[in-house]
Amino acid sequence: MKERIITCINCPMGCRMTVTLEDGKVTGVTGNTCKRGEKYAMQEVTAPVRMVTAVVPVADRRLPVSVKTREPIPKARIQDCMAALRQLHLSAPIEAGQVVLADVCGTGIDVIATRTVS
Secondary structure: OEEEEEEOOOOOOOOEEEEEEEOOEEEEEEOOOOHHHHHHHHHHHHOOEEOOEEEEOEEOOOOOEEEEEOOOEEHHHHHHHHHHHHOOOEEOOEOOOOEEEOOHHHOOOOEEEOOOEO
Protein backbone atom coordinates (compact mmCIF):
# COMPACT_ATOMS: atom_id res chain seq x y z
CA MET A 1 0.00 0.00 0.00
CA LYS A 2 1.25 3.46 -0.93
CA GLU A 3 -0.10 6.89 0.03
CA ARG A 4 0.28 10.13 -1.87
CA ILE A 5 -0.62 13.55 -0.52
CA ILE A 6 -1.81 16.07 -3.10
CA THR A 7 -3.46 19.47 -3.10
CA CYS A 8 -6.65 19.83 -5.12
CA ILE A 9 -6.64 22.60 -7.75
CA ASN A 10 -10.33 22.44 -8.71
CA CYS A 11 -11.41 25.34 -6.51
CA PRO A 12 -9.96 27.93 -4.10
CA MET A 13 -10.40 25.58 -1.10
CA GLY A 14 -7.17 23.75 -2.01
CA CYS A 15 -8.03 20.61 -0.06
CA ARG A 16 -5.05 18.50 1.03
CA MET A 17 -6.00 14.97 0.12
CA THR A 18 -4.46 11.61 0.84
CA VAL A 19 -4.75 9.10 -1.98
CA THR A 20 -4.21 5.44 -1.15
CA LEU A 21 -2.89 3.17 -3.92
CA GLU A 22 -2.57 -0.58 -4.07
CA ASP A 23 -0.94 -2.20 -7.10
CA GLY A 24 -1.21 1.12 -8.98
CA LYS A 25 -4.96 1.42 -8.39
CA VAL A 26 -6.68 4.01 -6.23
CA THR A 27 -8.33 2.36 -3.24
CA GLY A 28 -9.23 5.49 -1.29
CA VAL A 29 -9.27 9.27 -1.20
CA THR A 30 -9.60 11.28 2.02
CA GLY A 31 -9.46 14.98 2.81
CA ASN A 32 -11.64 16.16 -0.06
CA THR A 33 -14.72 18.25 0.67
CA CYS A 34 -16.49 17.52 -2.62
CA LYS A 35 -16.81 14.86 -5.31
CA ARG A 36 -14.80 17.02 -7.75
CA GLY A 37 -11.82 16.70 -5.43
CA GLU A 38 -12.14 12.94 -5.32
CA LYS A 39 -12.34 12.75 -9.12
CA TYR A 40 -9.33 15.08 -9.47
CA ALA A 41 -7.27 13.04 -6.99
CA MET A 42 -7.97 9.78 -8.79
CA GLN A 43 -7.05 11.31 -12.16
CA GLU A 44 -3.96 13.07 -10.82
CA VAL A 45 -2.29 9.96 -9.40
CA THR A 46 -3.11 7.64 -12.31
CA ALA A 47 -3.04 9.77 -15.48
CA PRO A 48 -2.55 13.51 -14.83
CA VAL A 49 -3.75 15.96 -17.50
CA ARG A 50 -3.40 19.73 -17.96
CA MET A 51 -4.72 22.47 -20.20
CA VAL A 52 -1.93 24.13 -22.17
CA THR A 53 -2.04 27.85 -22.91
CA ALA A 54 0.55 29.75 -24.92
CA VAL A 55 1.08 32.51 -27.46
CA VAL A 56 2.20 31.98 -31.05
CA PRO A 57 3.68 34.65 -33.35
CA VAL A 58 1.61 35.76 -36.34
CA ALA A 59 3.41 36.82 -39.53
CA ASP A 60 3.40 40.59 -40.12
CA ARG A 61 1.74 41.28 -36.75
CA ARG A 62 3.28 42.90 -33.70
CA LEU A 63 1.21 40.90 -31.23
CA PRO A 64 1.03 37.11 -31.06
CA VAL A 65 -2.19 35.11 -30.92
CA SER A 66 -3.12 33.36 -27.69
CA VAL A 67 -3.89 29.66 -28.02
CA LYS A 68 -4.96 26.77 -25.79
CA THR A 69 -5.68 23.09 -26.00
CA ARG A 70 -9.39 22.43 -26.48
CA GLU A 71 -9.21 19.89 -23.64
CA PRO A 72 -6.53 18.87 -21.15
CA ILE A 73 -3.71 16.75 -22.56
CA PRO A 74 -1.56 14.19 -20.73
CA LYS A 75 0.88 16.04 -18.47
CA ALA A 76 3.76 14.02 -19.93
CA ARG A 77 3.04 15.52 -23.39
CA ILE A 78 3.19 19.21 -22.40
CA GLN A 79 6.82 19.71 -23.49
CA ASP A 80 6.09 18.01 -26.83
CA CYS A 81 3.05 20.24 -27.29
CA MET A 82 5.08 23.38 -26.60
CA ALA A 83 7.76 22.24 -29.07
CA ALA A 84 5.07 21.73 -31.72
CA LEU A 85 3.67 25.21 -31.02
CA ARG A 86 7.14 26.73 -31.47
CA GLN A 87 7.20 25.25 -34.98
CA LEU A 88 3.93 26.91 -36.05
CA HIS A 89 3.99 29.65 -38.70
CA LEU A 90 0.63 31.42 -38.56
CA SER A 91 -0.74 34.13 -40.82
CA ALA A 92 -3.73 36.42 -40.30
CA PRO A 93 -6.65 36.29 -40.40
CA ILE A 94 -7.17 33.95 -37.46
CA GLU A 95 -10.58 33.60 -35.84
CA ALA A 96 -11.18 32.88 -32.16
CA GLY A 97 -11.94 29.18 -31.87
CA GLN A 98 -10.08 28.31 -35.08
CA VAL A 99 -7.95 25.16 -34.93
CA VAL A 100 -4.32 26.22 -35.32
CA LEU A 101 -2.84 22.77 -34.65
CA ALA A 102 -4.96 19.65 -35.06
CA ASP A 103 -4.37 16.48 -33.01
CA VAL A 104 -1.42 17.93 -31.12
CA CYS A 105 1.26 15.26 -30.60
CA GLY A 106 -1.16 12.47 -31.45
CA THR A 107 -3.37 13.20 -28.44
CA GLY A 108 -6.53 13.63 -30.50
CA ILE A 109 -6.88 17.13 -29.03
CA ASP A 110 -6.71 20.32 -31.08
CA VAL A 111 -5.01 23.60 -30.19
CA ILE A 112 -7.31 26.55 -30.87
CA ALA A 113 -6.91 30.33 -31.07
CA THR A 114 -8.49 32.17 -28.14
CA ARG A 115 -8.76 35.53 -29.89
CA THR A 116 -9.23 36.90 -33.36
CA VAL A 117 -6.30 38.39 -35.27
CA SER A 118 -7.35 40.36 -38.35
